[in-house]
Amino acid sequence: MKMRLELFLVLTAVISAAGKPLSKAAAGNKLLLISFDGFRWDYDQDVDTPNLDQLAVDGVKAKYITPPMLTMTSPSHFTTITGRWVEDHEVVHNMMFNTKTNLKVPHKQTLTRSEWWDNGVLPLWITAQNQGLKTASFHFPGGGANYSGQAVNRVKVEAFNPDDNETEWQQNIDTVMNWFSKEDFNLVTLYYGEPDRVGHAKGPDHPDRKTIIRQIDRTIGYLREAIDLHNLTDSLNVIITSDHGMTTIKKRPQVDEIILNKYLNLIKLASFEILDYGGFGILTPRPGREQEVFEALSNAPNLTVYKKNQIPESFHLAKSERLPPIVVVADLGFNLNSRFIVYVNKGDHGFHNGEMDMKTIFRAFGPAFRRNFLSEPFDSVHIYPLMCKLLHIDPAPHNGSLSVTEEMLLLHGGGSRRASVSVTLMLLMMLMFAAL
Incomplete structure (x- = not known):
């Protein structure tokens, strides 16, 4: 009887330890x-x-x-x-x-x-x-x-x-x-x-x-x-x-590079812009000119222009208060140039x-x-x-x-793993009691 009691106490301690989550250390x-x-x-x-x-x-x-x-x-x-x-x-x-x-x-x-x-x-x-x-x-x-x-x-x-x-x-x-x-x-x-x-x-x-x-x-x-x-x-x-x-940037003579000033007068229509930074551009139209700017950029090739409030939800950008009203995303490999080509990068990012x-x-x-x-x-x-x-x-x-x-993670199923260990030890304990 004493041996059974000692065995029970040892196995109970092991099961208890197995059921506890690992400490931080x-x-x-x-x-x-x-x-x-x-x-x-x-x-x-x-x-x-x-x-x-x-x-x-x-x-x-x-x-x-x-x-x-x-x-x-x-x-x-x-x-x-x-x-x-x-x-x-x-x-x-x-x-x-x-x-x-x-x-x-x-x-x-x-x-x-x-x-x-x-x-x-x-x-x-x-x-x-x-x-x-x-x-x-x-x-x-x-x-x-x-x-x-x-x-x-x-x-x-x-x-x-x-x-x-x-x-x-x-x-x-x-x-x-x-x-x-x-x-x-x-x-x-x-x-x-x-x-x-x-x-x-x-x-x-x-x-x-x-x-x-x-x-x-x-x-x-x-x-x-x-x-x-x-x-x-x-x-x-x-x-x-x-x-x-x-990605590799497409350049002349293989392609005609995008020069946005061909499609709209930036000085006349925009009060702020960053349009010479890889495949992504932003622009603030002058008061009352947003639709005009949007339509002009919509005629430019190899890019997509968005009004900020119409940006696809998957972009997770439309709710931004900091982004200007117009966002431009170039097609893969087509960098954005505002007024004239000064772009020297052979590769870039900022694309979709x-x-x-x-x-x-x-x-x-x-x-x-x-x-x-x-x-x-x-x-x-x-x-x-x-x-x-x-x-x-x-x-x-x-x-x-x-x-x-x-x-x-090794312990992503930690709870079920500990439960499995506990069940296994419990069965082992029952078998050992039966053998005594």
Whole structure:
């Protein structure tokens, strides 16, 4: 009888432990989010990338992900870090602008202008900090701003130096690993400006693009070695993604490039415009001229013009208060020129996010992720709730859904798994009692 009682107590303790969720420490709540700007979904398919290939075996790979409209760096990154559509977070362009004063601030100067980023939507850094976590941003768009007076705990803002220094890339990883291992940061976002830069300068089909993809692959190999070196293998989850893809720009003599001033007098009809920025343009007509501007642009080839209140709901742009009344989206590969051709980019983005050339990558690995798991495509807005789950925090209001990504996680069916363990142990206990 005594032996049966002792056995019962031991098995009851095991069952009780099996039924409890993993603690934060056991599950690991450190997260590194890495973005390689302009990494098109298929860039690793024509290049030897052993480290990226190994990630697909050791973790999760999505067939591709769809960025938001707009397929630009700042709007897309802010959707990832907030889980909100562009019409909600209001970072509607890479450039900060003011339609009333005609202010236009270049992209890298915009990175520290809080008035552009702080529109009432809290990014993940701040939400995590408000729940007791330590966060950092290394060159990640939006990290250099204040949100209702709150700043990210540790920030490095992207400088104006070249984007492709491999030694510097590795040093950045060393810095981030020290933040995790020596200073106990929970969330770090790390941004690299490639392969976007080479995609713009040389085009996505140029050999130099393949060279930079090999460099990115070596950097991922260096990252994995650094994770092991800093004893972070059992606590650090890593997500690798991007903001948009890239496409080859069509130029003369193959095509007639779009010059919008041929179809309307911009000085006469527009009070504000940004129409020389890849495949996406915005315009404020002068008072009473909106219909005239709309009809004139509707006659231009290789583009679609929208009145803001008639933008398709799938764009998630129509509710924006910041966007001007007229939005122009060029057909894939046709860049917008306002008055005369000064466009030098061989590749660009900003086009419709339904185009495959605008799709981008998703990889993930670490203690929370399944191995050798291929995910169906999904929208980047769904990365946010996944990150909150990994950090064990309550998300801010967002437009994503954890149901889209939870199958990537080892414990996505945690409740049923624990129940299964409990049932198995209970049956084992019954069998052992019967044998005694």
